[in-house]
Amino acid sequence: MQKQGWVYIPSGAAWGLSDEPYMAYNIYGSCGGGSTPNNPNNPNNPNNPGGGTPPVCTDTAPSGAPTITSIYYGQNSVTLTWTKAQDPVSYYLIAYGTQPGVYQWGNPNVGGPNTTSYTINGLAGGTTYYFVVRAGNGCKPGPYSNEISTTPSGGSTNGLPQGFAAGVLGAKTDVDSINTQKQTIVAAICGRCIWWPVLLAEIAVLLIFYILLRKRILKVNKLVVGFGIAILAYIVFLVVNQGKCPLGVMDLKIVQIPCRYFWILDGVVYILISFLTRTRKQSAKEDVKPVKNTFKKSSKKNKK
Numbered sequence: 001m002q003k004q005g006w007v008y009i010p011s012g013a014a015w016g017l018s019d020e021p022y023m024a025y026n027i028y029g030s031c032g033g034g035s036t037p038n039n040p041n042n043p044n045n046p047n048n049p050g051g052g053t054p055p056v057c058t059d060t061a062p063s064g065a066p067t068i069t070s071i072y073y074g075q076n077s078v079t080l081t082w083t084k085a086q087d088p089v090s091y092y093l094i095a096y097g098t099q100p101g102v103y104q105w106g107n108p109n110v111g112g113p114n115t116t117s118y119t120i121n122g123l124a125g126g127t128t129y130y131f132v133v134r135a136g137n138g139c140k141p142g143p144y145s146n147e148i149s150t151t152p153s154g155g156s157t158n159g160l161p162q163g164f165a166a167g168v169l170g171a172k173t174d175v176d177s178i179n180t181q182k183q184t185i186v187a188a189i190c191g192r193c194i195w196w197p198v199l200l201a202e203i204a205v206l207l208i209f210y211i212l213l214r215k216r217i218l219k220v221n222k223l224v225v226g227f228g229i230a231i232l233a234y235i236v237f238l239v240v241n242q243g244k245c246p247l248g249v250m251d252l253k254i255v256q257i258p259c260r261y262f263w264i265l266d267g268v269v270y271i272l273i274s275f276l277t278r279t280r281k282q283s284a285k286e287d288v289k290p291v292k293n294t295f296k297k298s299s300k301k302n303k304k
Contacts, residue, residue, distance in 0.1 A: 062089050062135040062142030071131065072249060072256055076154035078129065079119040085135035085142055089113040093141065094120070095168065096131045100147065103132060105160055106168030122161035125154030193241045193259040195250045202233035202269055210277040223274065230270035237262055 064086030072079045080094065092115050095106035110118045123129060129152070133145040160166070206229055212218045241259070249256040250265075257265075 057139040059138030059140040060088050061140035062086055062137055065143040066092070066133045066135055066145045068131065068133055068145050068148045070249065070258070071148050071150045073150045073152040074154075076123050076125055076152055076157055077119055077121045078123060078131070078150055078152050079117065080131055080133065080148075081117045082133045082145060084114070084116060087113075088137040089135045089142075090137045091115075091135070092118075093134045093136055093168075094118060094131065094164075095134065095144075096120070096129050096164075098127060098129060100130050100149070103130070105164045105166055107161075107163040107165075108168050110163070120161050120164070122157050122159065123152045123154075124157050125152055127151065193237075193250060193262075195237060195259065195262055195265070198233055198237045198240065198262075199265060199269060201236075202229065202266065203273065205229050205233075206270065206273045207277075210273070214277070226270055226274050230266050234263055234266050237266070 062085045066082040066085040068080055068082045070081045082092075085092075090113055091109045092111055093106060093108050094110050095103035097104040128149055130147055130149045132147050135142040206226060209218070209225065209229065210222070213220070213222055250259055250262065
């Protein structure tokens with residue numbers, strides 16, 4: 001690329017940009033009628049061996065970072081959803097890597113100021129990726145979002161996803177991304193929430209409670225106490241997942257369910273176990289009644 005006029009700039013800080021590597025292309029021209037060879041900004045001018053005056057970015061950076069609210073994986077793909085960053089915003093950028101805090105590849109423009117979701121296709125299945133989103137306004141990028149990770153399904157792939165390139169948004173962990181990760185680590189925790197151990201514990205407690213109730217060891221309202229156990233399980237779910245799990249997903253291998261619907265699974269478990277224990281109890285009573293009636297009839301016959 002250098003033969004085509006492109007120059008590698010290790011840091012854009014001198015130009016008012018972020019401290020990251022860039023590829024720059026010098027365009028020479030005249031201003032006010034001056035000829036190109038004598039232009040003071042021409043790097044070929046012997047009076048300007050330094051290569052001219054670097055341009056200055058006058059755009060205002062976004063005043064806040066977006067927040068990734070959910071991540072869903074598919075067959076060699078990942079879909080990110082985030083909240084809008086604070087204006088001014090003209091585009092969004094996505095970067096990702098295979099290690100926390102190290103973003104090796106990026107897409108400099110995945111959509112305009114109203115973009116809040118993007119699907120990345122062509123990822124390798126079975127590989128864990130770490131993603132961040134960044135808003136930008138003209139030549140000024142804003143701070144990184146929270147980091148969130150997932151592992152797409154599918155087989156291996158060749159090359160990079162369309163629109164992504166190595167080194168975009170920086171191939172290193174900078175102070176900006178580290179601070180953002182510390183501030184928003186709770187959202188990353190709930191990329192995949194802890195849900196099935198809570199359901200198993202709820203099932204075990206309900207079964208123990210109903211067994212004790214059936215043996216007349218406990219004398220309480222079955223449905224009321226069972227419903228209380230279901231509510232307690234939901235509270236434990238929220239506490240274990242930092243109370244933020246409506247932003248994550250429950251991975252059922254075949255399908256992914258948003259964590260905000262855990263209360264549905266919670267309720268289904270409560271209703272199902274309550275119904276099954278009730279049905280067995282009624283069946284036992286029905287089996288006993290005909291025996292008692294037959295015994296009474298036979299006793300009467302014997303008396304006669």
